[in-house]
Structure formats: C-alpha cells, structure tokens
Amino acid sequence: MDTDNTFEQLLNVFWLRPETALWREIDIRTMNAFELCSPSLDLGCGDGTFSFIRAGGEFDSSFDAFRSVSQLDQFFKNVDVFDSYDESLSPAVTKPPRYQIDVGFDHKINLLKKAGQIGLYDALKQGDANQPLPFPDESFNSIFSNIVYWLDSPQEVIQEISRILKPGGRACLMLPNITFPQFSFYNQLYVKGGDERWKFLEMLDRGRFADNIRQAKSRDEWQSIFEQAGLQVERHHSHLSKLTIQTWDIGLRPLFPVLLEMANELPPEKLVSIKAKWIQTMRAFLEPLLEIDKTLPGNEQPAFHCFELRK
Ligand SMILES: C[S@@+](CC[C@H](N)C(=O)[O-])C[C@H]1O[C@@H](n2cnc3c(N)ncnc32)[C@H](O)[C@@H]1O
Numbered sequence: 001m002d003t004d005n006t007f008e009q010l011l012n013v014f015w016l017r018p019e020t021a022l023w024r025e026i027d028i029r030t031m032n033a034f035e036l037c038s039p040s041l042d043l044g045c046g047d048g049t050f051s052f053i054r055a056g057g058e059f060d061s062s063f064d065a066f067r068s069v070s071q072l073d074q075f076f077k078n079v080d081v082f083d084s085y086d087e088s089l090s091p092a093v094t095k096p097p098r099y100q101i102d103v104g105f106d107h108k109i110n111l112l113k114k115a116g117q118i119g120l121y122d123a124l125k126q127g128d129a130n131q132p133l134p135f136p137d138e139s140f141n142s143i144f145s146n147i148v149y150w151l152d153s154p155q156e157v158i159q160e161i162s163r164i165l166k167p168g169g170r171a172c173l174m175l176p177n178i179t180f181p182q183f184s185f186y187n188q189l190y191v192k193g194g195d196e197r198w199k200f201l202e203m204l205d206r207g208r209f210a211d212n213i214r215q216a217k218s219r220d221e222w223q224s225i226f227e228q229a230g231l232q233v234e235r236h237h238s239h240l241s242k243l244t245i246q247t248w249d250i251g252l253r254p255l256f257p258v259l260l261e262m263a264n265e266l267p268p269e270k271l272v273s274i275k276a277k278w279i280q281t282m283r284a285f286l287e288p289l290l291e292i293d294k295t296l297p298g299n300e301q302p303a304f305h306c307f308e309l310r311k
Contacts, residue, residue, distance in 0.1 A: 007290070009053045011279045013065045016259045018282045019251025022244060026293055027146065027174060028054050030239040030306045034172040037141040038102055043161070044129060044147025045104035047082065048115030051144070055097030055120060062272055063091045068114065072257045078207040085110040090117050102140075105129070129157055135164045146174035149215035155225050162229040165311040171231065173307050176216040177238065180303040183245040184213055204254060219305060226309055235308040238301065241293045245303045 006028050010021035027050075042051050049065055067089040071079045097120050104121035106112050112124045127134050130152050143161055151157050154175070161171050181187050186205035190198040217225075223233055252259065263271060296302065 005056075005058065006053050007283075007287070008279070009058055011282055011286075012059060012061055012275075013049050013053065013063070015064060015275055015279055015282070016066055016256055016263065017252060018286060019248040019253065021282075022251075022286050022289060023240065023248050024050055024053075025290060026239050026244060027306070029290075030237050031144075031172050031174075031308075033235070034144070034170070034308055035142065036099060036101060036144060037170075038100070039140050040101045040103070041135070041140045041143045041164070042101050042104045042121070043133075043143055043145035044150070045101075045106050045112075045115055045121070045124075046108075047111045048104055048118050048120050050146075051101060051104075052097055052118050052120045055099050055101075056095070057093060057097035057118065057120065058095035060092035060094050061275065062268065064275075066260055066263075067091075068110070069260065072260065075257045076203050076206070080108075083108050083110050085113040087113070093119060103135075105133075129160075133157075133160045133164055137163055138166045138169075139164045141166055141169045143169070143171040144173075145171070148173055149176050150211060154215055154217075155228070158225055158231070159229045162231050162311055165231075167311055169311050170234070171307075171309045171311075173309065175222055175305045175307065176213065177301055177303055177305055178216050178218050179242070179301045180216045180245065181209070181213050183242050183249065183303055184209060185246070185249055187213065204250065206253075222305060222307065226307070231309040231311055233307055234310045235306075237306040238304070239293070239306060240303040241296050242300060242303070244289060244293050247289065 007021065007025045010024050011018060014020040045051060047065065065082070068086045069082055100122055101120055102122050104112065104115050104124045105127060107126065107128045109126055112126055115121055116124055125134065129147065143165060145161070148154050148157050165171060184205070186201040187209055189195065190201050191209065219236060226233060266274065
C-alpha cells in the first residue's frame, strides 16, 4: 500500500494536534498489509478521517478536523469537543478513497454524521459496542477496530467480533501493551507517585487513564483472549515507542482550545498560508521521529500491539 501521502494528509487534518497525526501515521504504516475485504466493518469509526486517509483519500488544504467543535470552554473538564456537527461545514474531498468500507459503527451520532460526508462508508450504524453488536452472525469478511480498549470488557467485544466475522474472515485490532500506562506522565508522576504537586497533570490526562489506558495487556494475555473467542493470530506487530507516546502525551494538547480560537480569527486565505508553514515546520520535527520509532533502544517494548486475526 502506498503510504507516501498519508502523513501529509494527517497533518493537514490534525494540524493543531500534530501528535495525533504522528500516532495515526505509525498506525497506518503498521497495518500496511491489512486488506479490508468486503463486507467490511470499521468498529468505532468516529468521524472516519483516519480510515479515509488510510484508504488513500485526500482533503483540500482548507479542510481540517476542527471545523465542527463545541464546548471548547469545557475542554479541561474532559468533554469531547469533537462531538458536534454542523452540516454547512462539509469536507472538500480532492481525491476519493481507493476502497469503500461497507459499515462504519460508532456510538456518537455527530461523529457518524461527519463520517457520512466523506464518501467512505456505504452505511453508518449507531450503537453502543458495550452491548452485543447489532449485526447477524458471520456478517463480515473483515473488521478494523482501534477502540476495543475503550470498552468495558475487551473479552466480550472480541467474542462479538468473532461472532460477526465469517469463517476465514480477518480482523485488525490495535490494542495497548503493558508498557502503555508506564509511559503516561499522569500515571507515573501522579497516580503511582502519589505526589500532589503533579495533580495538575489531570488537565493533561483529561480522563484518558481511567477511560482506556487501564486495558493494557501483554501479547500473551491478548492472544489467550483471542483463542478463547476462536480467533488465530496471523500477524503481530509492536509499535508506538516510549518517545512517540510521550511526545503524544503532551503534544499541543493543552494549547488546543486557544490555538483553535486564534486560528478561527484568521481570514480564510491567511489561515491556509499560515497552516502550510505550520505543517512544514511540524514535518521537520515529526518525520525524524517516525524513523526513530522503528529502532527502539535496548529491549524496550512499544506501547501498542497490532494484531491481525483470522477466524
Ligand atoms: C480514539 S477514537 C477512534 C476513532 C477512529 N477509529 C479513528 O481512528 O480516528 C475512539 C472512538 O470510539 C468510539 N467509542 C467509544 N466508546 C464506544 C462505544 N461504547 N460504542 C461505540 N463506539 C464507541 C468513540 O465515539 C470514538 O469515535
């Protein structure tokens, strides 16, 4: 799969959160060989931008993922500011994705409405993945999900994924390794360290530790959950080094609300030219990190697993 343009596209869409572009580019490179064969499911598709770019789709440089946001003043109270939809702000697709995904599934209707604007999904379905998935047995040939660790019981959703896969069907799942919580500044310095001086890191963590970082497991632990669900591991990759995760853990996250407020004050032509310089600067710092992520020091274990599974 040609991934040459994906980083540029990710930076275009996530320019005010370049740490997200960094993480997503490493995901795309890691799952390079996984083919989404129809009928396919994107489980926890969000607004679909990640899967759109992974499928080779491109947006105009005037578009970004921050058009429809709300409650920016609640950002540090852990509100999902992206859970908002304005139909007048439709994305300008300059290159359609190379393939379609049959179904995008998520619990947030606003994100699904955004996903409906990009021409990637044939159908969108709203539902809670903490409940049995609303699909008949043996519905899909392939499933991608990077949200299993956000759910209450990864074991139950992995059973569900197996149930709705056709025999011989494949799933690609991104799941945290035991090192992921160890790389979180909030966890190390405040939760584990217990030093009140680090309490302010709650503003950096924004609920992530309690929400999803808790589901970290070793390769063997995940493998035994898959086997119990009738899934065989065909490929396993480890990705997202400590350096990348710690870069992502801070990134521009704390500044995001004020950066967006500033960007929104700019006239559209000025915004596009400043954004171009911004992205060029970010590339100079993040591209070397993409390379460094491949060569881990000593026997460091990266923060994530990418499992390709077969039923
Ligand atoms: C980190 S985002 C990933 C979105 C998208 N796959 C991407 O890579 O950009 C996690 C997604 O999981 C969705 N999600 C979280 N809990 C869920 C649940 N219980 N049921 C369905 N979707 C859920 C969120 O709405 C969000 O879109």
